[in-house]
Amino acid sequence: MTSKSLWADVDVMPAAGSLAEDVECDVVVVGSGIAGTSTAYEVCKRGKSVVIIDRGRIAGGMTSRTSAHLAPLCDDLVSEIKGSDATKLFCDSQAAIDRIEVIQEQEEIDCDFRRLDGYLFQGRDMTSDIIDQEMDAVREIGAPVHRLVGMPFNGCANRHVLRYPRQATFHPLKYLSGVARACRNNGVTFFRDSPVEEISEDNGIVLVRTTRGVIRAKHAVVATNSSISDRFAIHTKTAPYRTYVMAFEIKRNALPDALYWDTEEPYHYVRLQPGPDRIDYVLVGGEDHKSGEADDADERFKRLKAWARELISGLGRETHRWSGQVLDTIDYAGFIGQDPGCKNVYVAMGDSGQGLTHGVVGAILNTALIMGEDHPWKELYAPGRIPLKAAKNFVMENVTPVKSFAEYVAPGELHSLDDLRRGQGAIVRRGLEKIAAYRDEAGALHLNSASCSHVGCHLHWNSFETCWDCPCHGSMFDVKGQPINAPAVAPLDKR
Ligand SMILES: Cc1cc2nc3c(=O)[nH]c(=O)nc-3n(C[C@H](O)[C@H](O)[C@H](O)COP(=O)(O)OP(=O)(O)OC[C@H]3O[C@@H](n4cnc5c(N)ncnc54)[C@H](O)[C@@H]3O)c2cc1C
Ligand code: FES
CATH class of the missing domain: 2.102.10.10 (Rieske [2Fe-2S] iron-sulphur domain)
Structure with missing residues (x-):
């Protein structure tokens, strides 16, 4: 089976054309994934003229390959970032889920958004230590979490579990289709198939160059998943990991609708997506590795499938398989805000597997900065920060270029x-x-x-x-x- 995600058939903005001449606007957004399109939405709602430009189709990047768990607390363990400045922020960034909930309601976006529980469960042949540590860490930041024993998976009756209430999920491209439509209704222009080659500043104006035209703007937001405006300052603090997902059919209600993770290394994640005719899809993912360090996808899919068939009863036909990349940051928080060395260029990158919520955090924070407002998250996400507490991760991740x-x-x-x-x-x-x-x-x-x-x-x-x-x-x-x-x-x- 070749790589194709469950979301890929949705064309987020079929009417978009490519850039064919020079254009001027208040804010140009480069990249049309969740970070870029959400930013265009927030900025246009504040009365700015906005252009959004993408190298490929609209929202055809990593957002079209996500598994779409909206649960920032459960992905990177809070116990791992305990004691860092970012810990409380992960709790605050729940506000990003609230923002998605509000937008889909206000804009009447039919995107299968729903609130549900997230479960972190003890992995096979593992002790419950991680669960114990995690519960203490989550309680310390004041987020709601409940401890229980037993999971609705085969052989998991005695596993230790944490339940996180009021997490969420959705269909990412149906959601972005609605956001893009709202953007267009507010005057945003979309350009697709228009690769940006250079971003520079000249006398307070940002110039975004493509082979077919230049966009001149007062501000630019670079939401290209990995920044194309910065060359070193941020990139040395992130590392790319490849992750794999499969979708299987399952009868409706055969599995409780929730988000699931285990504590194995590499870990596994599971969620449901409504399908047609009382059949749903179960998404099963994981088997992550550092990008470029393995070329054995078949083996990884085999292991994922075996894990899923062992744990989930009634798993039907496999319908999709795909992979994608996440950018882990050395201190688990994204890099959002003014690009180091620029005046009017802002970035949003580094997702640590929570790129959807990070994308929306980026939209909220960068919009505030463009509007000249202060924001409590500014220092925490500052792209130029030097996270001293993450020095060990910095050294570990920068071995890759040396090896390369x-x-x-x-x-x-x-x-x-x-x-x-x-x-x-x-x-x-x-x-x-x-x-x-x-x-x-x-x-x-x-x-x-x-x-x-x-x-x-x-x-x-x-x-x-x-x-x-x-x-x-x-x-x-x-x-x-x-x-x-x-x-x-x-x-x-x-x-
Ligand atoms: C398999 C998988 C599972 C995941 N699961 C989750 C999850 O459960 N929860 C979660 O929160 N996150 C998850 N993530 C992470 C999350 O999906 C991503 O971090 C997020 O979608 C990235 O959004 P983005 O807007 O930053 O980047 P993208 O969606 O990649 O958008 C960037 C855009 O920039 C464009 N671009 C790049 N270069 C240029 C250029 N030179 N000129 C013009 N345009 C350019 C690209 O074409 C692209 O469309 C997962 C990711 C993967 C791959
Ligand atoms: S992505 Fe930086 S050297 Fe290849």
Whole structure:
């Protein structure tokens, strides 16, 4: 089965065209995922003229690959960030879920939004220590949590569990379709298929350049998932991880509608999505690894499927499987606010697996900053912050670029291009250089430099998504060398 998410069939803004001339506005938003589209919504509601521009289709980035648990407390464990400034903020950022709830109500968006419980449960062959620690940490920040024993999964009657009331979930692209429609009704212009190549400032005006026109604005918000305006300051504090999801059919009411996580490493997550004719979908995900460090999606899906079939009774046909990338930050809070080194450019990036709520936090915070208001979350999310308490994570995550550059002296994966099968990609050495080689189904070779166009890390082949992944800061390139995920903006050098 090839990669396709459960949400992918929804076209969020079919009427959007591509940029064909220079444009002026108050605020330009680069990137149309949950962070960008939510920002456009908040800013236009404050009376600003807004343009939103995307490299691909509207909301076709990581938001179209999410699993859409709206539960910021349960994803990264609160006990892991205990004692840091961010701890209380995770509680406050629940306000992002409230904001989604209000918007879908006010704009009458039919997106399957519902409040439900989140459950964190003891993993197989594990003690209940994590559950104990987590309960203490969550109680310490004053968030509601309940301790119980037993889960509605096979063999889990004695597992220790935490229940978090009033979490939420929705269909992410149906929600963004409604938000985009509301934006358009408030005068926002959407441009798709318009890659931004450069963002600069000149005399207080921000210039967003594409090959087909320049957008001039008083402010820009860079919501490209991984920032394309900043080159180093933020990227050294984040690390990309790939995560995998499968959807299965299940009879309605066979499983209580809730959000589930276990405490295994890597962990598993589960949720339900309403389907047609009294059939729902169960989404099962996890098996995360650092981007580029494994190319074994089949094995990971096999393990996910076995885990799901063991625990969930009545699991039917598999309908979808896909993967995507999350950006973990070294102190678990996103980077939102004024771009270091810029005056009128703002960023929203770094999601730590809670990118949906972070995207909405970004929209609220960046809008306040653009309007010249102060905000209590400003320092906590400041992109230029140096999280001293997270120094260990900083060192751990920055081993990746060092390892990546060392790969340039290693041999290639194949001796000769003749060994490259149709549909296969591999790294081949040619003299001193490494080549990212792909042979398409018609037999034609596509040869590009294996050096990422962002800051030069060594690329890795991803056979499931048929693309080149960069392990350093999350760029991805298609088989022709075109960037398909930020922060890279330039194509790979042709060889
Ligand atoms: C499998 C999976 C499961 C997840 N589960 C959850 C979950 O349960 N809960 C949760 O909260 N989060 C979850 N996340 C994370 C969350 O989905 C993402 O963090 C979030 O959707 C990112 O939104 P975004 O707007 O920042 O980025 P995106 O949705 O990626 O949007 C960025 C946009 O910028 C555009 N862009 C990039 N470069 C350029 C350029 N040069 N020019 C113009 N446009 C550009 C892209 O095309 C893209 O459309 C999950 C992620 C994955 C992959
Ligand atoms: S993403 Fe930064 S070097 Fe590749």
